[in-house]
Amino acid sequence: MSDKVKVTIDGITVEVEPGTSILNAARQIGGDIVPPAMCYYSKLEGSGGKCRTCLVKVSKGSEKDPRPMPKLVASCRTGVMDGMEVQNITSPEVIEARKGVVEMLLINHPLDCPVCDQAGECHLQDLSYEHGVADTRYEFDRRTFERIDIGDKIQLHMTRCILCYRCVYVADQITDNRVHGILGRGDASEISTYIEKAIDNDFSGNVIDVCPVGALTDKTFRFKNRVWFTKPVDAHRDCPKCKGKVTLWYKGEEVLRVTGRKDQFGEVEDFICNTCRFDTKNTSDWVIEGPRHISHTSVISSNHYEMTPLPVIKDNPILIEANKIEFDRATKV
Amino acid sequence: MNFWERLYFPAIFQGMGITFRHMFKKKETIFYPEVEREFSENWRGMHSLKRDEQGRERCTACGLCALSCPAEAITMIAGERQKGEEELYREEKYAAVYEINMLRCIFCGLCEEACPKEAIYLDGPIVPADYLRKDFIYGKDKLVEEPLKA
Numbered sequence: 001m002s003d004k005v006k007v008t009i010d011g012i013t014v015e016v017e018p019g020t021s022i023l024n025a026a027r028q029i030g031g032d033i034v035p036p037a038m039c040y041y042s043k044l045e046g047s048g049g050k051c052r053t054c055l056v057k058v059s060k061g062s063e064k065d066p067r068p069m070p071k072l073v074a075s076c077r078t079g080v081m082d083g084m085e086v087q088n089i090t091s092p093e094v095i096e097a098r099k100g101v102v103e104m105l106l107i108n109h110p111l112d113c114p115v116c117d118q119a120g121e122c123h124l125q126d127l128s129y130e131h132g133v134a135d136t137r138y139e140f141d142r143r144t145f146e147r148i149d150i151g152d153k154i155q156l157h158m159t160r161c162i163l164c165y166r167c168v169y170v171a172d173q174i175t176d177n178r179v180h181g182i183l184g185r186g187d188a189s190e191i192s193t194y195i196e197k198a199i200d201n202d203f204s205g206n207v208i209d210v211c212p213v214g215a216l217t218d219k220t221f222r223f224k225n226r227v228w229f230t231k232p233v234d235a236h237r238d239c240p241k242c243k244g245k246v247t248l249w250y251k252g253e254e255v256l257r258v259t260g261r262k263d264q265f266g267e268v269e270d271f272i273c274n275t276c277r278f279d280t281k282n283t284s285d286w287v288i289e290g291p292r293h294i295s296h297t298s299v300i301s302s303n304h305y306e307m308t309p310l311p312v313i314k315d316n317p318i319l320i321e322a323n324k325i326e327f328d329r330a331t332k333v
Numbered sequence: 334m335n336f337w338e339r340l341y342f343p344a345i346f347q348g349m350g351i352t353f354r355h356m357f358k359k360k361e362t363i364f365y366p367e368v369e370r371e372f373s374e375n376w377r378g379m380h381s382l383k384r385d386e387q388g389r390e391r392c393t394a395c396g397l398c399a400l401s402c403p404a405e406a407i408t409m410i411a412g413e414r415q416k417g418e419e420e421l422y423r424e425e426k427y428a429a430v431y432e433i434n435m436l437r438c439i440f441c442g443l444c445e446e447a448c449p450k451e452a453i454y455l456d457g458p459i460v461p462a463d464y465l466r467k468d469f470i471y472g473k474d475k476l477v478e479e480p481l482k483a
Contacts, residue, residue: 112424113395113449114393114395114397114424114426114449114450115393115395115424115425115426119395222413223394223411223412223413223426224411225396225411226395226396226400228396228400229396229399229400299400302400303405
């Protein structure tokens with residue numbers, strides 16, 4: 001007998017290493033049955049267990065002990081057992097609970113998506129679109145904070161934060177010196193850097209990428225453009241500090257921002273350094289690999305085509321000849 | 334045909350009769366632009382960018398109108414509101430440049446529907462004719478509503 005364990009998620013059986021979480025087992029299957037995750041980040045040790053969006057129902061504990069688990073469990077924090085049976089989208093209870101979680105996460109969220117730079121690639125937007133209800137029952141004032149500059153490149157909008165702690169783990173594990181964390185407790189907790197001390201570190205920019213909402217955004221990209229009007233292009237460069245594999249977001253000829261390459265679960269493949277992210281924004285700094293594939297369900301894919309563009313009038317001799325009169329008139333003007 | 338029919342008189346008189354009768358009827362022609370026909374309630378004309386009750390511009394340059402536009406007629410550049418401009422713009426971001434190419438626009442009204450801030454409405458008149466293509470690109474000077482009178 002192999003030492004792999006069998007787990008069934010929504011009727012699909014998969015064999016995984018013992019010790020794998022239910023969420024990661026579901027990710028190995030892929031598709032619709034993967035529970036959404038706001039706080040869990042596979043590259044950050046210890047993340048997960050905070051947002052409760054990945055709740056699933058365990059209808060059979062294991063082969064040895066087939067009793068179901070009494071409550072819904074967070075799939076990112078629950079390990080698989082041999083013969084376990086899990087229900088995600090097939091369980092109405094889970095769907096209902098997830099609606100509640102979304103409402104809870106949105107209680108203090110300002111819903112300023114028209115202003116927010118994360119709109120279009122925001123996990124909370126996707127999550128509430130898929131699982132949320134249209135209105136809230138919350139009648140009180142939402143918590144408000146002044147926006148804070150963390151260094152000159154990172155902008156913190158604490159009002160938008162859902163306290164997933166991902167950025168804290170980045171600061172703990174990716175950068176050398178942790179200088180920011182969560183202050184206060186419960187409703188009063190907020191991310192801060194103690195006396196707004198600047199994060200001064202080569203990898204601090206990654207907190208922007210890991211943030212599932214628009215709480216931590218790139219200040220150099222602030223209000224420059226909406227993400228769905230920019231064109232993502234994969235590129236790389238020789239970087240002494242990181243692997244240098246990034247996505248460039250173009251508008252016309254100009255690189256508006258640089259981010260890590262995000263996979264289908266919204267997690268970056270490699271963390272990139274601040275030089276790559278903030279300081280090298282010329283096409284000449286990069287070796288272009290080609291347009292980045294964007295899932296057709298994303299708003300970013302609208303009006304983007306992964307093909308060579310058709311010849312426009314100015315390059316096509318036949319069309320130039322045909323439009324001669326129109327061109328003449330234009331030059332006269 | 335008999336003799337009278339061959340003279341074509343009955344047909345001529347019948348035709349002229351119809352013509353003269355119409356001379357005394359009410360004229361259907363309207364002398365646009367001096368006179369304008371009444372538009373239907375759901376008429377969609379020129380766009381206008383609205384102000385709120387305090388006279389501040391409602392548009393935050395979120396780009397949803399441009400995204401929804403099937404003719405790709407709308408472009409915008411966002412600006413950040415500075416201190417002291419709170420009376421001018423409603424939110425911390427505003428449209429510094431907002432352009433609609435009226436030659437591209439098909440007046441479908443999707444921008445109006447997409448707007449989360451109730452900032453754009455197609456409630457204006459017919460877009461006037463012009464000679465040059467560049468004059469059909471309407472900027473904020475033509476689109477934004479008149480400021481409130483104190």
